[in-house]
Amino acid sequence: MLDIKQLRRRPDDFKRALGRRGLDAPLDEFIELDRKLREVIAESEEKKAWRNRASGEIAAARRAGIDATDKIKASRKLGEMIKALDLMARDIEKQLDDIVLELPNPPLDDVPDGADESGNVQVRAWGSPAGFDFKPRPHWEIGASLDIIDQERGSKVAESRFTLLKGAGARLERALINFFLNLHTTEHGYTELFPPILINSESMRGTGQLSKFAGQEMYKLRDDDLYLNPTAEVPVTNIYRDEILAEEDLPVYVTAYLPSFRREAGAAGRDTRGLIRQHQFNKVELVKFVRPETSSGELEALTLNAEEVLKRLELPFRTVSLCAGDLGFAAAKTYDLEVWLPSYSGYKEISSCSNFLDFQARRLNIRYRSGGGKPRFVHTLNGSGLAVGRTFAAIIENYQNEDGSVTVPEALKDYMGMERIG
């Protein structure tokens, strides 16, 4: 959520910044409604002050045994007017919310221009895709022939886009989760969390997952006000909702492994095979709560933490800075990590690291007390570190051998208890 006071003060700046996203924000309408709202509030509060005074006088009169019927009558009339004004205020507020909650975060200045994916800019690349002296196969074929990925039976138990992992496959999934968490907790200074997997609508709204457009993606429980976790960003960022943190507690670094569920509405026909786009997938998330002055550097550090995972696994990847038009709703700046996948003959997103500035914190009301002064909003950041299924696929494809076996990456040998699969 944007800062309404800032919006009020310099709407043109916001209009320009949001324009970089290709958005024509209805800010004129906002300014007009906002002006009207304050007018109504002022009138209502003035009448309330009057009523409060009258109530005191009625009390005093009663104690003195004086009749106050006329005062009570006048006060009653005032009450009706106040009720009407408050109703009007609430209506205007609702209209304002409808506008403000749909306004995305303005991009930071160093975010490249561009309307879509094609405007993204590579900032660095690591490793080089291995050449194969045989025809490399996609991970779903290798997985099937090694009998470690079973998509038919996954579908039998649930439906399509659900997968059954078997034997070394199940072991690899678990190994990756452990490896990620161990790296981040022991070497990168993150505290491990294991939050609830079912999430209430208030938390979903807080991080923006429940806005008009995004609501389609979530699995909702029929009998309860709960959703299946779409990304650990939601439960983890919400842990401090409505809290004021002590400045000395910042920065907070937390990491969490959590199964994630998405309906993938609108993705029909895309990535239909293999582990790339599943309804249920595992992910290790990195989340930071930081002081505003530090968030820019914290994003660089968080991105490097995610990159480190790929380096340890010796998987070639590149890092791209998303252009203004490709940024997610709440992000002011995002780096995507893309891993090399032979089956795509290209790079595929495996992590997305974003700085939200105070956009999420304002909506979630997460603040910290600076010195002895007023509470200020923290900045929040998050990134995948990493998506487990896509890492699984990348390992199978990049480490495949001509005989159909897969070499276990050095970093995973202890976790796997084997040097090769198959």
Add this chain to the structure above:
RNA sequence: GGAGAGGUGGCAGAGUUGGUUGAAUGCGGCGGUCUCGAAAACCGUUGUGCCUCUACCCGGGGCACCGAGGGUUCGAAUCCCUCCCUCUCCGCCA
């Protein structure tokens, strides 16, 4: 799932015959006195949001907030309704 108790300021804990109670008191925190310094003692101070005045800050005035939402009333932390949560006992289970 059954029965009961309860949700008040950073914490603890008053206040429920409705009326200067934003809320006693204690602790903690901050500032000061004292001290070479510290402790103790004493004095003062100590919530958040919004509206408004002044040029932003500081400050002044106002409104709101005692789990959430609604209701009764001139007036509600105090009465009524709905929901949420916590605790205790029983049952059940991992």
